[in-house]
Amino acid sequence: MRQRFDLTIRVGGEGGEGVMSAGELAALGFARMGLNVCTFRTNPPEIRGGPAMFQFRMSNGPVLSQGDQADFLLCFNQEAWDLQGHSLRPGGTLMYDPAECEPPRLTQAGRVIALPLTKIAKDDVGAVRAKNVVAVGVMGAFAGMPEDAMADLVRQKWGKRKAEILEANLKALALGYQHVRENIDESEAISMPDVEAHEPRIILSGNEAASLGGVCAGLSCFFGYPITPASDIMEWLAKKLPAFGGRVVQTEDEIAAITACIGASFGGAKAATASSGPGVSLMVEALGLAGMLELPLVVFDAMRSGPSTGMPTKTEQGDLNLAVHGAHGDIPRIVLAPPDVEGCFYTAVDAFNLAEKYQTPVIYLTDQTLAHRTQTIRRPDTDALAIWDRKRPSADVTDAHSYLRYELSPDHISPMAIPGRDNLPYVATGLEHDEHAHIDQTPAGHTIMSDKRARKIEAAALEPGFTETYGDLSAEIGIICWGSPAGPAREAVDLLAGSGIRAKLLLVRMLWPVRQKEILEFLDGCQVAVTPEMNHSGQFAQLLKARLYGLTNVPIVQLDRVTGLPFGAQEIAEFVAELPGYERLTGRAPRKRARRFEG
């Protein structure tokens, strides 16, 4: 068996110093070498300046989370050390720029290396801004990455800019390499693993994966209003969709965006919008309309910390309640959530497919960590994707009088005529209506149609492929999770197994309708279930409890957390290992721990 290589590098500095682009560049380099890479960043709330952090983890095995602790920490300045110092694992390597940072004392580092980035950039490159590329050179050299390959990347990134800029950056890169060669003992460098031949892969961010999934599923009309961390979905599509005959319109607000989606869907297109909590909150009235009209559409919600404006650049899973329960009345809808970047792609395809099949709005809950994480994934075989389209009137319906837009069919799904294509004019209305789409305000009419809409969605709970289990299925400790905590939760199962604690994981990609059947099966035999969620009230746990009431008694212990940062595997594992009352299962006495905050 090939040796497991797993390394996490964190870079801290000031926003605007190029921390992010240095990190991205190095990560891309490692990905090209064949490693699996996963990145993690925190942006300052300021546009320019403020503390920025970029972390990337790479491995020759699967990379499921951003990494709990950094093996290497590179601090551009004092604040970076103050804020990020805690993240270095005991014995790890600390590098700092002596021009901007006091030599750190009292550190857990195994070794401390002063790295004169500013000095090299200023004196030798002649441009202090290039210090991030010097840093890239240092990282490349350390990791034994061929200098040529790295130089290629620099050329790709800056090739279209002014020649001086490219030259300066190439020089900075070379000086970074040179510095390592001249000053650092070769034995201290990381020895990169041999990477075996691997399936074709691509590297992309969660938002890119979601957008690409949309394109593959047939998305053709996109309307959106900028908001962090969703804007790049629209920006990506603005560039790419026209090539496919699709259209992107930046609207005046989110209400215009979603109502334009409603119009486009009525007009026959696969339509979507993307936003974050504040924008999605504004959309719920129209979301109800889409449910009532039974129109397919997809709302991407890249969740950030709420409530209200909250922490716009930080992650959270606080929009589940809104997605499931937002808007007045009982509204049909489907809520999905991808667990990782690969899931971002496939879940987007699912979102459009389910929207079409069930003629319903689908809300796709991603979060800031996933949205802006870049990760290597297997290159999707897009030819093999099944793409679904909405049910249309059968060819023998030619008379508008006999056409039933909201036909009460056995599967509760009705045929939808498309203007311009079907000679079956009808008027879709948000008022309660009958099978003909005519207004019907009778007790029977409203009851029957409310049933129809609800049952249609219940059926979606039986679609296969929206849950996944991991670990020892006979374990008595269960972990149920959704969204980006899935990666660290899976690693937590392994960590627990390593310390002799048996646990199993259920990952749920469809949050609404609730996957009652699979969840009950999973809970069967459990003594306790833990639900790690990045929100304050355990929104998914509460949904589960409501839907499982009377069907099971397995205690559901909520692990709710709103730090704005993603979970670490260690954190979940510790919580499980120290669950009070389950010493028989964990073999450990629970510790009383003060909340810790690290960032």
Add this chain to the structure above:
Amino acid sequence: MRQRFDLTIRVGGEGGEGVMSAGELAALGFARMGLNVCTFRTNPPEIRGGPAMFQFRMSNGPVLSQGDQADFLLCFNQEAWDLQGHSLRPGGTLMYDPAECEPPRLTQAGRVIALPLTKIAKDDVGAVRAKNVVAVGVMGAFAGMPEDAMADLVRQKWGKRKAEILEANLKALALGYQHVRENIDESEAISMPDVEAHEPRIILSGNEAASLGGVCAGLSCFFGYPITPASDIMEWLAKKLPAFGGRVVQTEDEIAAITACIGASFGGAKAATASSGPGVSLMVEALGLAGMLELPLVVFDAMRSGPSTGMPTKTEQGDLNLAVHGAHGDIPRIVLAPPDVEGCFYTAVDAFNLAEKYQTPVIYLTDQTLAHRTQTIRRPDTDALAIWDRKRPSADVTDAHSYLRYELSPDHISPMAIPGRDNLPYVATGLEHDEHAHIDQTPAGHTIMSDKRARKIEAAALEPGFTETYGDLSAEIGIICWGSPAGPAREAVDLLAGSGIRAKLLLVRMLWPVRQKEILEFLDGCQVAVTPEMNHSGQFAQLLKARLYGLTNVPIVQLDRVTGLPFGAQEIAEFVAELPGYERLTGRAPRKRARRFEG
């Protein structure tokens, strides 16, 4: 003991024929005689025309619901008979206008009276429009109501209009009385009960009661946008609030309305808005802001049938999910619901009080039935009302630097400075902030403040007076309900007792935070609990299940219904009596019944 008198009269006709005003007038007359009165109406979705119905029930005892069946049914036209015929109790009295309606055959009526309303109005009054007042005369005469008293009412209502109109209506009234005297056997008339001296009472609609409650609680700034069935709150306040130095602004939309409330509350006023589902859906982003800023304000939601535009003139309780869970992130809020018109008044006072005490938005869920029902209630002793105001900085805080707007205090409530009054300028922001209200985007900061906001609201669950029980508390069948179903549910308990089935009722006026303690106490000893709700998914039942998971196993059986009509007592009683699996308690085998729709 004085004999129980309990009579229900229903009038059906075409919208615009004066059905509503005839009914209102007669109801007012009976109320003045000292009877308790409760009215019920269904409006057509059309502005003019379409089938309209008005029902009023009167009794010398308490009147808790609109009445299951009509003792008297008066049909202005054929459609009224077709639509309303079912509502006449077997043996009841049917009256119809032969000019507009075929003599009904095959009826359950005990007697059928042809009433030439059109003829009298046309030939004798000389104005066909006056036929509704002829009908009022008939009803007054039938019920033994003094003609003078009725004429006074007519004078009050039309006294300010043209003299001819008043004259015509007085004549119409007299002719109605005369017709009964001349054509109807005295023995067939209703014998009105002696009404004993009673506490001072007033008669008003639910929306008036809510508005009056607001005025008593100190509401001074109201912003709203018209919507059925909430508009009359704003219209009432537009007339009344200026007298108290208050201000009402009709805004351009609901988002403006609620954000203006936020501004006004920040400025030190007690502020409110009123809307229905579609408008409240639009408000949730700002509602989240109010929660984040910890600002008191009240949102009246007069619920109508959803989803989307739904059935705007029909009732439903479908906005609970929205009220509790609408908006992204975990937001503090309190949700209240009045059970009847008297409750509309006191719950409004509570709403403002709790908003002030907990510095939080309070959502007040009334529904179309309550909103437009007029009911006699005991005249509130407004001098005895406790009125609460928000916590302000103590006098010794004079330095803005040491002032902590979001101080972490033991009760999680912090002192609020008011511009113009307190020399303690601070900036309230929807971004996460620290005790000083300064922006704080750290993991610890967000966690601590999220805790603060959540705990503050948990404490509200301990405020006394928000639940009420009824019936035999040792019963093993429980009914838990909220809002307007409370009245019929209470009558259902009596009906059940009458047929030997012991049941008890828990009426909940605070829906969020969930009154876990009282609900668990109530469920203690129950074998089953039934939750009658006018929505499709059992929104309150789902909340209960989520909050009671693991704490009790009492089966919760949802009685969800979306006909757009209020529950009847009979309907709830039957559901309970025929609960499958509880034959031991009910002594009855459950019947399999087809859904019935009446309206």
Add this chain to the structure above:
Amino acid sequence: METLEIQRTVKDYRSEVKPTWCAGCGDFAVLNALYKALVTLNVDPKDVVLVSGIGCSGRLPEFVNTFGLHVVHGRALPTAMGVKTANPELTVIAVGGDGDGFAIGGGHVPHVVRRNVDITYIVMDNQVYGLTKGQPSPTTPSGMAAVSASTSLPKMAPWGVVETPLNIMAMVLTYGAAFAARGFSGKPNELSELYVKALRHKGFSFVQAMSPCVTFYDTYHTWKEVVAPLPATHDPADRFAAIQTAMTEDVFHTGVFVDIPRPTLGDLTDAIAAHTRAESRESGIRAIMDGMM
């Protein structure tokens, strides 16, 4: 838009649903004028989408035998933009009230105008909220003028309307509408002709249809007095003169205020698409993924 095969008649455009408006409502004339315009254009009902928000006026699509989309209050315009974006071949007409369009929906107007989305927007302006039983709207005259002529307005404005009304024609012109016209229910033929012009215009076209609410604010007689055609000298290519007229008129001028075509959103995005089009879906997707390696 026009097909030559058959000549349709009003019957082809009238739906089975009988209008639910009050007898005498101005909206009947708006509807009849629309039937007539559709007959003139002879457009296939399956190629027309009528989009409306909420209001008495918003019920109009139900009464027309074309596709219809009756959405939430205030959102007819962005919804109509969505329909047109999905299928530029469709004739898309948004209709609605003064409240729907200029109160809750007022934020959308400038943007659909500046994008020059190729749709027609008919506002049925009765200067009141009809459906909610007669509150003041953004166009209700201020003071007691309207209030004392109405049974319902005194409910919200017992002491008169304190807001100054908006001049929606001047606003739309200032936003840069490529086509803007005004008609009156009392002059149904002219109204119908204006619709035809608006529908033939490529780009955003606006028609303000003065359409009295006989139940809550009956202005038929007063408006009849103050309606006059735009002076013959008015030049629809002169936006600025049109604004001046709209802002200073003491009568309601009817006719075409401006007709100044410019490229539509569709034209411009089509040009982009032509420039960037992938050879095939598959090759396009492949190219994207190749760039991610």
Add this chain to the structure above:
Amino acid sequence: METLEIQRTVKDYRSEVKPTWCAGCGDFAVLNALYKALVTLNVDPKDVVLVSGIGCSGRLPEFVNTFGLHVVHGRALPTAMGVKTANPELTVIAVGGDGDGFAIGGGHVPHVVRRNVDITYIVMDNQVYGLTKGQPSPTTPSGMAAVSASTSLPKMAPWGVVETPLNIMAMVLTYGAAFAARGFSGKPNELSELYVKALRHKGFSFVQAMSPCVTFYDTYHTWKEVVAPLPATHDPADRFAAIQTAMTEDVFHTGVFVDIPRPTLGDLTDAIAAHTRAESRESGIRAIMDGMM
């Protein structure tokens, strides 16, 4: 508004919080001009409320030592109206970006203007969405003009901006703003004087502060070239001339476009209140209930 006891200085209005804007951002000048205007007015910080929405510009209240209310995106105006309604004695200033005010918030502007709410509204117009990293805003010039001068605009508009920009000055004038002026970050003294005039104006006052975003669409140098004072002949009592100027100018005119006072919402509602006032709360409530028997 003015108290005579003490003369405050900029120090009294500057908060402890250091602005987080990019170095060189036009908003610094907007802020400094505001400090200066407050000094001129010498208003007590406790009597001032600054209301803002979301955007780089929306961070301004944090930097000022007065009460502040930093709300959600696009809602500064109705929120400010709420503050003023609660307490008409306060000096209420709404501030925000071109996107905040005229994209998502654009529906509120006409209504706060027509009500003539006595607040001052300062729009920091950088013709771009700053905070979200540089997408086009309602005022971004169309075509490639802006796009090729920006690193960020090509993300949303790789082939140019297809929408026509809105002329927000002409719009606000058409809505009937009682006071409207334009200034430029590059001329901070004039800007400050305009604020003083706006704040002294009783009724709604609008100040368009041209304030470049140096990071995403740096227009400092181009705008410096095209800024010119309104001609001396311009009459601020002539709304119509002001609109004409706003719509035809090929430079950015600075100065007071209109100053045409009319009664404010507060004046009118105060008059109503005076007319209907109850003797006491108690008697008022008693009278209402007496009417319900």
